[in-house]
Amino acid sequence: MTLSTFFQHALTGISLGGSYALIAVGYTMVYGILRLINFAHGDIFMMAGYFMIFAMASLPWQAAIPLVCIITVILGVVIERVAYKPLRSAPRMSIMISAIGVSYLLQNLATYLFTALPHAYPEIPFLKKIFKAGDISASLVTFITPVLTILLVIGLMFLIGHTKTGMAMRAVSKDFETAQLMGIRINNTISITFAIGSLLAAIGSILYFTDRMSVTPFSGTLPGLKCFVAAVLGGIGSIPGAVVGGFIIGISETLLVSLGYSTFSDAFTFVLLIVILLFRPTGLFGEKNIDKV
């Protein structure tokens, strides 16, 4: 492998890892609070892609980006209110089944509304500027993705560790009922969690699709699954864990392909999931006393 090929692969891996990390954080936050694996998260990411296509059709990107973020947040919160909230006291399995249902609902709704033919993702001019250094060529978004991911996560950690809302979130994640007795409005707290998760999914979607340029109703499936693995790998419930997990998966996937094993790159991701569940079910950064399912 020449040096330039190596750098090209490294860039790809880090940037892919960055987008994975943003989605994985969404999984992990919802799990931390509700003990729910939100299987619809990958599809919210996909819907954000479609929102961007329609927003950019009539608006400049400066207006489209905030608009898409807002609509995606609304979608995430509405899903929580409609599909998960009524099941709050139901067994955990019911709410998970509801999540799977929402995931299929979104996929089929998108197929119905937008057809299964791929839609072109609009170009955001400044993100798409292509840089060339010798044999290496990449667009600006490839460099921005990992940096923005780290910044957003630092911001999020601050929010959780040092604000009142964050304190409420931590309390709810520790103990639902006690938190409620202490006067925390758990419904609001949960909504905020979904809002933040969806916001990250929207930003992740903009970065991911700007680089990959085409949206279908199934665009969210595979990234969703992989980010779920990333969240488990890092220790589900732990935000730094999700970020590290995202980067590990993105980089190791690219590494395997670069070594010529493209056939096994996805198999590796899921083998990793099995290995982690067998030998370290709490993940790299997970809480030790995880309750048994």
Next chain:
Amino acid sequence: MKRKLLAATLCLYFAASLLTACSSKPASGGGGGNVIKIGVFESLTGENGGGGFQEVLGIRYANEIYPTVEIGGETYDIELVEVDNKSDKTEAVSAAQSLISSDVKVILGSYGSSVSIAAGDFFAEAGIPAIGASCTNPQVTLGNDYYFRVCFLDPFQGTVMANYAYQENAKTAAVITQLGDDYSSGLGSYFISAFTSLAGEDAIVNQEQFQTNQTDFKAILTNVKASNPDVIFAPSSIATAPLIIKQARELGITCPIMAGDTWENSTIIDNAGEYAEGVVLSTFYDEADPANDEAASFVTDFKEYLKENEQSEIIPAVSALGYDAYLVAIKAIQQADSTDSQKIRDAIADLQIDGVTGSISFDENGDANKNMAFIKTIKDGAFQFLKTITIEN
């Protein structure tokens, strides 16, 4: 309050399932009288939902043009029974069974070879003849007396593209295929064997595989770039095509990218834009050069039909093939002069008709005798005919 929300959820869910149900609702035939049912086994959702839908449009349009058939001096209305195999091998089996139990006499479809292969045995067991429109993998008809098809095969198509590449002075090639997809991996391996026999054992400099629904091809393409091939052969679905094309060009890969029949689809141009310029593909027919009267009237009238259905006006080759499959079905029913599936099957085997994609007759495997493919390229945002390539068997 909780109950209200639950009710709202349910309402939403049912509304959505109604919506999806509408899209796959069988087109009803005329009221009363004699009815003969033709099954449409297609991918309307899932990975191949886009292409499958275009094939169904061809079939529905054919049904509008030829809504009835004469059997034993009586006029029968033709009723299309559409099922969705969801581009999934498991779903395909249950879709096939639901078709069989709804008493269809002939089955058309499916877009995508994998699902056709999965369902083929069930059709054969039930004794119902099936006519594939665009499923090009040899396994579809091989060893199955009840499966026919109106398009050419992958070994042929792979050889055509290898020949074309070689004629254009390509000495090395990289091949990218989709793991577990019979169409993509089959076509890839036929291309490889044809190209190595033309250009030598070392002519394939790189082989890469990707997963269903994969959207990131940068790592694969970086490897391809490092191996510096003269051409890239990447047979894949239309959902994948624009991703591969754009990411390749963005990484600075400039060599021609080639693929099979699936890529003749205007969505690819809409999606990949200027990046798609120079892509080369083989396909079943050329809209600018209609082979007969049937084709000429199809080309003009079907464009209107596409417009009515809010589709792009470039006729997808799969719609033409869907139309031909329907044509074969009704001509065979007429010839058999019976609603008996077995007799219809025997009639198909001996049939010879002029379809939109040229003259169609079937060999002993049930494959259409076709030895010519059209090579097209994308230029100035449209498909342009380059040349025909004929391979003698």
